[in-house]
Amino acid sequence: MAFESWQAFIEMGGYGFYVWLAFGISFAAIAVLVINGFGARVKLQREFIKQQQRQQRLAQRKKEVS
């Protein structure tokens, strides 16, 4: 260990603000990218389900008319 206590670890020899800010922003940016990737997939699935339901409704209406 390069640090003697938790306190010293958080303080980073006086550079705590800079070190943790840099790591925090990096983590947040990557988190956004990961969530965005999963979100795109969920969106595709939702669109697909909607499209299917629309087709089913159309088919039913056609049956009712005829």
Next chain:
Amino acid sequence: MWRWLHPYAKPETVYHLLGRWLPWVAGTATLMLAAGMVWGLAFAPADYQQGDSYRIIFVHVPTAMLSMSLYVGLALSALIGRVWQLKMADWALSAIAPVGLTFTFISLVTGAIWGKPMWGTWWEWDARLTSQLILLFLYIGVLALYHAFSDNRSGAKAAGILAMVGVINIPIIRYSVEWWNTLHQGSTLTVFERPPMANSMLVPLLVSILGFSLLAASLIFQRMRNEILRQELRRPWVKQELAELATQQPAMKEQS
């Protein structure tokens, strides 16, 4: 001779192949990154000149390196897309660009945060910093062009040409610290000589670089799979795939 490669040109095959690799690559990336970050933050010794502020290196250098190599990958897929008219190369372009953009952003921001205590300024219009900022704009441009056309092929074409022209910026970034007098320090890692860094710092840095590379790979796999589904939405195999996923998540069905 290249016959065995042909099945891999099928989007369906690539989709499933990436799906099989994704959990392993992402898992290894998470482990490597956790190890590299903990090692770099808590166990590597402080620098004799920069104290503990140098620990930013464990995100700054891997993301900066990858921002450049990802751009080369982007330009190569653009080239393949243009020369051999391979659709999937164009899709790879759109999968790589957001990852490269994020890594470029991280390298710029962590660099600025590191610069404040060490150089006394967040930003300086010096060669290394400015050329890296141009890289950010190139990524934004490629992404914007790719999505700017309703016809996907025109978008891919325009984005690909910008990507290929932009490659000129990569050697400029790489050698900017040698060609010009800059505030930025020289390269941390050198390929042909032993890097001028103690092993106690070098090894966690290499672990972080490996971790970030695997992270980039898994993010690209994820985005490539999404893009394949999006482009092939009308194909029966995609419909089947999405229908299966929908039955696995009944809660989502009720929502919509």
